[in-house]
Amino acid sequence: MSLRGRAAIVGVAESDLGEVGPGLTPLDLIGQATLRALDDAGLEKSDVDGLFSASAYYHMPTLSAGEYLGIRPRYTDATSIGGSSFVSHLFHAAAAIDAGLCEVALITYGSTQRSGGGRLVSGSETLPYEAPYNPRYPVSMYALAASRHMHEYGTTREQLAEVAVAAREWAKLNPKAFMRDDLTVEDVLNSRMVSAPLTVRDCCLVTDGGCAAIVTSAERARDLKKTPIYLLGAGEAHWHRHISQMPDLTTSAAAESGPRAFGMAGLGPADVDVAMLYDAFTINTVMFLEDLGFCRKGEGGAFVSGGRIAPGGELAVNTSGGGLSYNHPGMYGLLLIVEAVRQLRGECGMRQVEDANVALVHGNGGVLSSQVTAVLGTERAL
Amino acid sequence: MNRKNEPAPAETYHRYLEEGKLGFQLCRGCGAAVFYPRVLCPACGSGTLEWRSSSGRGTVYATTAVHRRDAEPYNVALVDLDEGFRMMSRVEGVSAKEVGIGARVALRVRREGDEPVAVFVPDAELEDGAG
Numbered sequence: 001m002s003l004r005g006r007a008a009i010v011g012v013a014e015s016d017l018g019e020v021g022p023g024l025t026p027l028d029l030i031g032q033a034t035l036r037a038l039d040d041a042g043l044e045k046s047d048v049d050g051l052f053s054a055s056a057y058y059h060m061p062t063l064s065a066g067e068y069l070g071i072r073p074r075y076t077d078a079t080s081i082g083g084s085s086f087v088s089h090l091f092h093a094a095a096a097i098d099a100g101l102c103e104v105a106l107i108t109y110g111s112t113q114r115s116g117g118g119r120l121v122s123g124s125e126t127l128p129y130e131a132p133y134n135p136r137y138p139v140s141m142y143a144l145a146a147s148r149h150m151h152e153y154g155t156t157r158e159q160l161a162e163v164a165v166a167a168r169e170w171a172k173l174n175p176k177a178f179m180r181d182d183l184t185v186e187d188v189l190n191s192r193m194v195s196a197p198l199t200v201r202d203c204c205l206v207t208d209g210g211c212a213a214i215v216t217s218a219e220r221a222r223d224l225k226k227t228p229i230y231l232l233g234a235g236e237a238h239w240h241r242h243i244s245q246m247p248d249l250t251t252s253a254a255a256e257s258g259p260r261a262f263g264m265a266g267l268g269p270a271d272v273d274v275a276m277l278y279d280a281f282t283i284n285t286v287m288f289l290e291d292l293g294f295c296r297k298g299e300g301g302a303f304v305s306g307g308r309i310a311p312g313g314e315l316a317v318n319t320s321g322g323g324l325s326y327n328h329p330g331m332y333g334l335l336l337i338v339e340a341v342r343q344l345r346g347e348c349g350m351r352q353v354e355d356a357n358v359a360l361v362h363g364n365g366g367v368l369s370s371q372v373t374a375v376l377g378t379e380r381a382l
Numbered sequence: 383m384n385r386k387n388e389p390a391p392a393e394t395y396h397r398y399l400e401e402g403k404l405g406f407q408l409c410r411g412c413g414a415a416v417f418y419p420r421v422l423c424p425a426c427g428s429g430t431l432e433w434r435s436s437s438g439r440g441t442v443y444a445t446t447a448v449h450r451r452d453a454e455p456y457n458v459a460l461v462d463l464d465e466g467f468r469m470m471s472r473v474e475g476v477s478a479k480e481v482g483i484g485a486r487v488a489l490r491v492r493r494e495g496d497e498p499v500a501v502f503v504p505d506a507e508l509e510d511g512a513g
Contacts, residue, residue: 128392129418130470132499135458136448143446144460151444151483196447196455196479244460244470245418249444 002264005382007094008221008228011041012338015210017327018178019114026057027068029110029210034069037212042225043104048214050075050102052093053109054085056121056330065108075102081238082365083278086213086334087372090361091234093215103216107337110210111329118206121330124366127242136195139203139281141243141367143195146283148249150197152298155286157197159301161188163282164201164324166310171321173311173351178207179325188282202282204322209329213337229341230382232267232358233375235260243367250298254291254362254371261360261373262293269293272375273356274343275315276336278364279322285309288362289317292373316353319343333363337374344378357381391419394433399498402491404438406467407431417467438489439464439505447478457481461502475503 013036015029030053038045051073055061062076075096079088086107093105113121124137135141149155165185171177183201191199221228237253237260240246262268269292277288286300294315295303303309309317320326320339327335340359342348357380363372389397391407395418398405407416411428422429440463447455457478462468473481474490487502 127418129395132494132497133458133470133472134448134456135446135470140446140448140458144444144458147446147483148444193447193449193455195449195458244468249460 003094003098003234004232004264004266005230006098006218007215008218008230009090009213009215009337009341009376010221010224010226010228011037011043011214012341013037013040013212014176014335014338015110017176017209018207020112020208021115024112024115026055026110026112026210027064029112029208030065030108030212031068033110033210033212034106034108037106037214040226041214043214045069045071047104048106049073050093050096050105052077052089052105052107054078054080054331055109056123057111071106073102075105081370083280083331083333084363084365084370084372085331086337087361087363087374088236090213090215090231090337090374091236091372094231094234097215097217103220105215106212107215107334108210108212109329109331109334111331112208113330114206114208120206127244130242130244138367139198140195142281142283143198144243145249145287145368146197146281149283149287152250153301155301157189158185159305160197160202160282160286161185162304163279163285163309164188166304166307166313167279167318167322167324169310170319170351171325174321174326177321177326178205198281198283204280204324204328204332207327207329209327209335211334211338213334213341227345227378229344229376229378231374232377232381233261233263233265234373235264236370236372238370241366241369246368250287252287252291252364252368252371254288254373257371257373258292258362261375265375267358267375271358272360273316273358274319274340274353275317275360275362276340277317277362278332278336279318279324280328280332280364282324284364285317287368288364292360292362311351319348319351319353333365336361336363340376344376391421395419398433398435399491399500404436404489404500405433406436406463406465408434415466417469434465436463436465436489440487440502442473442481442483442485442487443468445473445481445483455479459502461487469500471500471502473502473504
């Protein structure tokens with residue numbers, strides 16, 4: 001059974017972003033984002049009958065969000081596979097809607113990790129077989145992957161830095177981006193080393209942020225306020241939880257989730273107008289471009305060099321500024337969807353990609369662990 | 383399956399370390415080397431795993447130096463043991479930044495507090511043996 005074109009995203013929004021200040025809770029940000037997303041869709045809260053969320057704050061996140069928002073869903077899904085959870089929620093929501101189990105799904109997330117101390121809030125347990133060596137979670141795990149990629153393919157720190165610089169160039173075009181000052185390759189290389197070869201500028205931001213997306217059937221979507229953005233394909237895959245169990249540190253399960261999503265959509269990398277790749281660390285973007293088929297394995301470093309994923313480059317990647325420069329509230333997956341929808345609607349102002357009809361959204365979770373890919377499109381791409 | 387009389391995998395691993403050895407499991411179903419210790423083989427699903435003592439010889443697969451504000455960086459590495467399994471550990475005896483992928487390393491069991499911990503040192507005899 002294919003879900004191609006059966007469901008559409010009809011509302012997206014962020015809460016206040018960046019540093020919201022003391023007092024506001026993650027649920028308050030979920031509330032802000034939900035109000036704005038419902039308004040964006042032209043729907044009422046009472047229309048929502050499916051609820052999807054994941055959280056590092058709330059052990060039973062859809063219960064907490066449902067209670068706070070006053071939503072009593074008939075379909076609830078708190079799939080928790082890290083930052084990619086929300087791309088998975090989009091996939092699962094489309095399946096539930098197509099099966100008639102709910103009609104209007106709300107996917108939402110909130111975090112106050114910056115106001116709450118400026119450190120990643122994570123519910124991650126440590127594996128007893130890794131804990132004695134004290135890797136810094138999660139950066140050391142991504143650093144290990146980067147070290148192996150550099151060893152096998154000659155990828156350089158300069159090439160990784162290009163990813164951060166491209167993200168910053170996009171962020172300069174996004175008024176909502178958290179970091180918009182100049183950034184050069186040399187700046188990235190000379191920043192504080194965190195876990196070699198990754199400096200602090202190879203790492204995503206630690207910010208507050210909430211977000212929400214409303215998904216409904218393609219049929220109902222056509223009567224709503226904004227132009228529907230259809231889910232054309234989706235796929236998920238995971239092969240490991242802990243980095244010491246990852247079979248090949250240079251290839252993620254995106255090599256499976258990508259073909260699954262493209263297969264359902266009947267499209268390929270060459271059809272993608274804009275790509276949102278979960279950039280928790282600079283190595284992610286390089287690996288996902290390879291694993292998703294935008295270039296061959298080992299060529300990701302060259303692919304991102306010379307501004308090729310920056311504004312005006314070959315492929316528009318992470319046009320919001322990404323987790324590296326726009327916002328990264330602990331789990332970033334839903335913000336990938338928000339930006340993809342805005343690009344396909346043509347709402348992105350200075351950073352708008354011309355004639356964007358197909359967007360790729362790729363979520364990553366854990367330590368290169370869960371990989372979820374979605375292909376979104378306008379009516380023209382149906 | 384009644385495993386009442388079998389020790390938990392983590393306990394057996396710990397007992398090996400207490401004896402200065404690195405224990406791992408060999409699957410009788412498919413021959414896979416299994417680590418971390420489990421009650422079934424993640425490759426073929428067999429429930430029959432036998433404990434073995436590793437030679438303690440391996441090759442660095444990936445490495446990072448974790449930096450701190452007021453102290454020298456320390457190493458975290460993934461090591462591929464010659465028996466065909468991988469584990470997280472650290473390489474001692476060289477600067478954290480000097481640990482090279484492909485370097486041959488040998489097991490040392492250190493005691494940290496009350497716990498035995500498997501670490502590695504450069505294996506001088508076999509250095510440059512793998513790329």
